[in-house]
Amino acid sequence: MTDKLIDRLPAPERAGVVIPWFTPADRPSPDRLQETSGLVEALGCELGFVRPDHVREVNSSFLLSGGLVDRMAADLDANECTIAVIDGALTPVQQRNLEKRLGRKVIDRTGLILEIFGLRARTKEGRLQVELARILYERSRLVRTWTHLERQRGGSGFLSGPGESQLEADRRMLDDRIVRLRRDLDEVKRTRAVQRAGRRRTGTPVIALVGYTNSGKSTLFNRLTHSDVFARDMPFATLDPTIRKLDLPSLGEAALIDTVGFISDLPTHLIDSFQATLEESLQADLLVHVRDRASASDMEQADDVMIVLERLEKESGLKLPPMIEAWNKIDALPEARALALRNLAATGSEPPAVAVSALTGEGMDALLALIETSLLRGRQEFGIVLGPEAGRARAWLHRNGDVTGDEMAEDGSARLRVRLSAERLGQFRAEFPDIEATLVV
Incomplete structure (x- = not known):
């Protein structure tokens, strides 16, 4: 099997x-x-x-x-x-x-x-996930597929009762393998959790690319991060998630994740097996939904992506992060259609979108600006006064917040204006309970 x-x-x-x-x-x-x-x-x-x-x-x-x-x-x-x-x-x-x-x-x-x-998996994690999906698929097909279902005799002698059937033995063998694979993947989950905690401690924003397979995610990923991950015009060119550094104009360093593409009628076994990987997207600060606007099935493909994300949200208990859209392959459209999409994106759409071409580089600056704006949305600006002895708190705010003003007073104190999310504000107050942060109205 x-x-x-x-x-x-x-x-x-x-x-x-x-x-x-x-x-x-x-x-x-x-x-x-x-x-x-x-x-x-x-x-x-x-x-x-x-x-x-x-x-x-x-x-x-x-x-x-x-x-x-x-x-x-x-x-x-x-x-x-x-x-x-x-x-x-x-x-x-x-x-x-x-x-x-x-x-x-x-x-x-x-x-x-x-x-x-199975062909695309390169990392140990990818191979584990594929094998689990394959065994789950095979287990579901054991019933009535075997012709050798005669029962093996238990014990010795002709009076011994019937033992376990071949089907039951095969199912037990697969169940044992499933338990081992899930245990190995739980270890992967723990490793990913440690890595995510490390990124949170450093204040690094995480952006995940999601989208239908062959929508151009890997090409866009390479364009934004100046990388050379495998990208080809074929389904599932990307299987193993890849993380690279992304330089944002004002916020500085961020982490960009390239994920496996979705597809219509995505097998349940794959969603279950790749849940540890797919949940990486749900724990990002921002999702960028890459859509192939040159495809006649663009709307249906976008619906398929949302179906998978909403299922993951329900099963994992994690809330979907904020989302923006990258309307890709704008270069492959007739000029009138491309112009209409550019105007629609510029005048406002829901979710917010940018018309781009990962192949030619069109729209990359606008996409980075929208990513920054979206990351900053939900942050509030606070005024914080720090004494000369509060150097550690000042460094923390520069590392974890968006400092828009930092002035030194004659008495050696520093007056900061800084944007913080609710999560970061809570962390700051827990770390420095004696320092007051006043909301700037």
Whole structure:
């Protein structure tokens, strides 16, 4: 059960894809066809064909009707495909029956995405998360997928009762592995918590990029941080989260996080397994939602991102941070459409947005300015008088607040005007209870 979902051959695999749709609302858009093609190519397979098929009546044994299965078999043969992909959800029985009927390995959308994640994982944490997601997926498919479910005899002699079935043994083996993986990932969570606490102590703001897969997050990340993380025009080019220093015009150093992209029908197993990583976004000071405004499915993709974030918010108990949007790929739009988006962003949108091109660099200064404004929103300005002996408090305020004024008086005292969030104000009062901070009206 721990083998890869696809046994690769030295030569590239060739895949044929069917996207089943059931009602007019489900009919795949051209963007969905392109996304599915990109998923197959991201797996390193050659694409034989990709075709939407209208399933008028669901077949409980095959999902597809008999005529559609025959058509798929003929197309797989004609295109010399070694893998059949159903870009939808298959039950274990449907997957097994299709494999027997088509004579090829069959994977559904969840299996396809899991395979891509397995290829992209580079860090130990990423590999742990992918393995947990894969085992959770496999465990859910144990029921009725085995033909060797005869019970093993317990004890000795013909009077001994039936022992545990093969299915029960397999499930127990997977459960043991799940427990170990979750224990290892809990250690990852603790490490991340220590790192976050360190950033809070230094007053470093944290900004997380979130968005649909292939929306240009990694390209924008590289542009803002002058880095060279892997960025390519394919789904899930980024899997392992990356943190780099970001220099803000007035606030100085901040931390920018590049996260894994979301996708429609993101498998539940992946959300569960990557929760430690995804929660890093929820504990940021600001989210930058990167949207591909050149995509015809931009609105639907934005909704998919919010569905995942709201689920994480509900399950983790963490509140979503403030959010702004980076309207990316503005360079790929017709000039009239690009101008309309620039004007809409400039005159105000909700959430606040900036039209940018991560590829050409357009809008980067405006994006940094909006990030700063958003980080400062919610901070209040206080007047604080410090005696000559309060050098440590003065250094603390410069490190953790936004000092807008610092004047020395003749008696050696310092008069500061500083912006502080409610959290920072509480920390300051706990650290220096004898120093008064007066709200500037």
